[in-house]
Amino acid sequence: MIKKIEQSVSKIKILRVCAYVRVSTDSPDQLDSFQAQKKHYQSLIQANPSWTFVGIYSDEGISGTKTDRRFGLKEMMADARSGKIDLILAKSLSRFARNTVDTLTLIRELTKLGVFVRFEKENIDTSSLESELILSIVASLAEDESRSTSQNIKWSIEKKFKNGTYLPGYLPYGYCYVDNEIKVVPKEAEIVHTIYQLSINGKGSFRIAKELNQQSIPSPRNRAWSDSTILGILKNEFYTGDLLCQKTYTDEHFRRHRNQGEKAQYLIKNHHPAIVNDTLFNQAQKRIEARRKTKNQRNKTYPFTGMLRCAKCGANLKRRIHYSGEYSSIHWTCSEHLKSKDHCTQPSIAEQKIQWAFLTMLNKLMFASEQILSPLLELKAEEVEQKAEEKINELQMYLQDIAGQLQATDELKGKGLLNEKNFQKVKAELLQEHLRKTNELETLRKTRKKTHEKQAALEDLFLLAKKKESITDFDEDIWERFIDSAEVYERTTIIFYLKCGLILKEAL
Template sequence: MKKVTKIDSRAVNPIGENEAPKLRVAAYCRVSTDSDEQKESLETQIRHYESYIKANPAWKFAGVYSDEGVTGTKKEKRPELLRMIADCEDGRIDYIVTKSISRFARNTADCLELVRKLQKRGIFIYFEKENLDTGTMESEFMLSILSGLAAEESASISQNNKWSIQRRFQNGTYKITCPPYGYDSIDGILVINEREAKVVRFIFSEILSGKGTPQIAKELNRRGRKGKMGGQWTSTSIRGMVINEKYTGDAVFQKTYTDSNFNHRRNDGEKEKYLIRNHHEPIVSREDFEAAQAVIAQHRREKGIKPKQTKYLNRYPFSGKIICEHCGGTFKRRTHAYGRHKIAWCCGTHIKDIKKCPVKYIPESALECAFVTMMNKLIFANQAVLKPLLFSLRGVNADDGMERIGELEKSLEENRRQQEMLVSLLSKGYLEPAVYKKSNNELLREAERIQHQKDSISRLLNCDSQYLTEVSELLQYCTKAKMLREFDGALFSRFVERIHVYEREKIGFEMKCGVTLKERLCDWSER
């Protein structure tokens, strides 16, 4: 049986080719690994979409955007998707075709955010597998459910992969596919690359002779030696090599991990690590390796740098604490030679490539003003905000909390089943779109409320003693303090963990006591 795809009437030119411009249509496709089979699959998808779009006389081919060998859990990890969005914003694309919601985004928030951003510009997306066009009335409600299911599928796959990898960590069968400089990986076994190994031995000998990592990097660059990816040597890359235990023949697994939000983090004790002695042939002896660690530690002490701390982390109150919610980058301090805002903070990703992050700079004065406003609100309403939070922390019981979390998880599961039932009834024609819309809205609001309760209880159970202390100290300060008249950097560092930038005019102060307080920045463009 031939498959017939119904295309929304907006996609067809009702007037005629000579009387109206064609619809500029682009396609997006993605594969999650860089294996040969997946590469062939990606090439097949690209050819399919190119011929599919060109076959429609009312369409004009606007290109195929494809991400290869990347995760679908976060949009910022897919450069071609971001480039497509940028081209949409530049007015080069009118309509997008993609295989399925799970190929487009496995993160519900990202999916809905991108869909809504494009809808505001009159650009809609057609998902082939689900036969869903975001231009129809009920699409967003179905999209929220289906993308939520895709997110659950992604989380399930992630958990299965983690379980499998941990078992290989434990029984010593895990194969290192990305070897450090100085080694090649042959069938998962690390084999010394003698040409690179000479550089490794040179680095360790220079360290033991008392030279600093910047001097060693400068010397290697002068000699024309290339790094792992053919790039220049830096102080950071040298330091990373000197502390890598693999050069002694040992291997420590699970140095990093992926959290529940798919963020890659360094393992500082949150997860179990696995050490395998004599895993492969060493390049340097354990004695030289340990002596090099002592030299590095001595250099840190001389410069006053503590472990896990960058040299300039505390140079300014905002340093390392402003996070871009659009791309996940960290804001950096910039000094402007001209204009009203001499000092500003800008996303590091935006600085490197404006196409990957559109968030523009924020004046430092606007951030300072927002902090003063937020603290004055707490000072004014501390009894109404902080005191109830303190009482709730003191009343947390671990057994009761875990029981309550279990009940909330059951409620979420039941809510999800009801959402699936609504989708099924709607697709079979047993439910009117208006009834579906109302019922689904109620379920989504209920699910959001339940999830919020679950997250709050989990946060309290995991860090209740820490949060209790922080809330107590913040309440004590706000009870006695007078309204702030100017920014206090020490006060900011004392109570604020980090700043989240949601938009250029909207930020959130993540307090050390576990709550995030949102503030709108003043419109400095008109001042």
């Protein structure tokens, strides 16, 4: 006889359940959706007798790609680590995070904590996953969707750049929006003008900030003025009435970078009312540059500073003056040796020996330039023009091929010739390969840029060598022009690392 023993209600575990909701913009439609999501999950959790409602964690007007700015998500993770949560409900992976790495990192940490996540749209429950494969595939697709949306937004913004109708989301100090038009804030504009006048009169950004703080003048964010805030105002061409678009850009991993020529920029002249004229702005730039050069000269008092390394321990050599009766001499000593002889036994080197070794090396190179530099110059040029260019073209064609495969995969899925499981797997593999090759292409371009810089330095050295004139006196300008660094071995040998890529040894 079989007797059924009913489950005891008291033994049913009551789960502590919360929900995470997010919208990425502040538009009315998105905010309505935001409130609806919160209401939906609160009702859903409270209606389940096996669940205890912990709360709703939310982020409003924050992109899913920026996990570091999502304070609702951070609060939820903190409560999960404190043992306050058993289960998290979320609408979809795209609401949780649109970066595959972030998604998997969060899920793995939560799983280790014994906290699981249910994604409503994808019907994924992390408590029942035997592997991370399907999660990583769906997360990759969510990231791809975000990238596609980002590309559409970028295209729309770039179109506005080109036709001069772009309006920045954030306006600098001194400006505000009135009926969707950029207007000058008179009181703030007076302060901006004062900052420029103080700058061209010779005051540095630190002193200007100090004076404004002493006068209790409100800063852009009602905090104390700082030298970086002052410099930001002085260097911003926006105050001349012009708008320089795309000073920064976001890569395919949603990381923001300063645009140093990687992307096209658009300068829209007379875009909005000016606070300072071009003359005042240019005068301020000259003052800033003059102060920067003066500061650099103070920081780098001697030509060898920061350029000499100890071959034994790798530490920098520091300048020291040795006295012997009425006489003194300049030596360069390993910084670790100065702390303790036990740290490094490298003895100090007389500066005059380093100078003479440099002159000897340079004169040898000059008089053997036809045998050493000419062949090297031809070889370098050939490498730049052929090998790097061929590899870049090869990678670009390969990336185009992957893009074609992605499109073909979508078409096969649309025609019903590829089921959902295989579609997601193939697409995830293609996206991973595309990412790997894109990173390889970026690395190659950077290497190519460095090679071009070495090529320019080599050509410069060859021009000096063609003069065939022996250099008898140490010249700081020539040292800084051609030497990247030098490594000292005991008191016998020094190795010079030239900016053109040559590595040359000389006796001390």
